[in-house]
Amino acid sequence: MSGRTQHEPEQKTGRSKRKQLPLWQETILLLGVALVLAIVIKTFFVQAFYIPSESMEPGLILNDRILIQKVSYWGDGEPERGDVVVFKDPGGWLPPIDSAGPTNPVAKAMAKIGLYPTGGHLVKRVIGVAGDTIECCDEQGRLIVNGHPLDESDYVKRGGATCNGPMPTNGACDEKWSVGPIPGGHIFVMGDNRSRSADSSQKMCQSDETECVPGDEFVPVDLVVGKVFVLLWPADRFRWNTRPDTFEDVPAPSS
Template sequence: MTRSGRPKRKQLPLWQETVLLLSVALVLAVVIKTFFVQAFYIPSESMEPGLILNDRILIQKVSYWGGEPERGEVVVFKDPGGWLPPMDSAGPTNPIAKGMAKIGLYPTGGHLVKRVIGVAGDTIECCDDQGRLLVNGEPLDEGAYVKRGEASCAGPMPTQCNEDWEVGPIPAGHVFVMGDNRSQSADSSAKMCRPDETECVPGDEFVPVDLVVGKVFVLLWPADRFRWNTRPDTFEDVPDPS
């Protein structure tokens, strides 16, 4: 008995305390991964120069609890089907990495990272006389983050700027996405049907918002390149679709 007359609380053995703490930590990790934050990596060169192959990033999911992705945001989404080669869809093979991936502490496979260029109702055109994409008639100034490579415009796929193209209006519940490394990105523009194609399925260029996992908010690793990821100001000038 204690001085206050209350029975002394029995302390758990060390091994039971350890199991309890690990169980609580595991549950918290799963909850955080499911509803709040998750780790991913950059699977290709398509988001250069800002995000480089194998960079570690964090995404947050809170913004999409009651809404949808906005123009200009960099998002992680599940492969809509056939966008990724089998090797990139496999995910980690190491048992420890697999376990960590399940609780959000290690990147999983089968996902892509792209920038949202257009949302439902938008029309996107390539390109004006300066090689800029236009969304609802408004040109995007993307020089701060887009890598054109040898392309003369910011929307090179699938014709490498040899032909202008237009897509839209984007259907409800979908987005149109592109990589920042425009000439090295198998993105929405690469999935568009060209006039002479017969095997192409119209609509495959749009990503269902249900497949969007979250928004990239921080470049976590390498540590010397750590930064917060923000939405470019140029998208603030895009008018709503008419």
């Protein structure tokens, strides 16, 4: 007699059901994955910072939230003239209060994964790179890089000075100065608010100084964290940050 007997087991027609994790375990797993992704993004791609002073006015003002990208400086990539960069304090550029960073435990935790700004960093514009010579200033008060005068009228705030590179000792333009060639692996940076910025120009040794260390005005490229690419907050001032065209015309340094 054909057919299946009453006691013959039926064949399995589908895969056994996969065991599902309890909700609490699934939540912990998802949070762990999100944490790892946040750390990877902060380490290799994007990080949040804030503007700690008025030194980058008028484009970036106190407490603005910015994002920096790190991709441009991967491998052999280095900062270029005109980039606005975030870098670690080379030593003594910042007062202790600005180096402390967040004190709230939640803010500290968020800072570690790049979701909250950290302390001990500065934001400045790259004016010169390795090999460059910078002079201040021509008859129109413009900085000169490798013989090329920079048109910085779109973003520089002179703050009462008559030039774009006032002497840090008195904030005036009654003396000319020059610096360079910039050593390899270093950059020369300045704030856009030229009269109110603790930058490379303030670290230059003056003729009557005895305790100044020559070379302190240059920032090691290794300390650069990344390039500012967007002003994120406040929302009404959101904009992409680009390199000014005037830097495209700067010639390569003479050997």
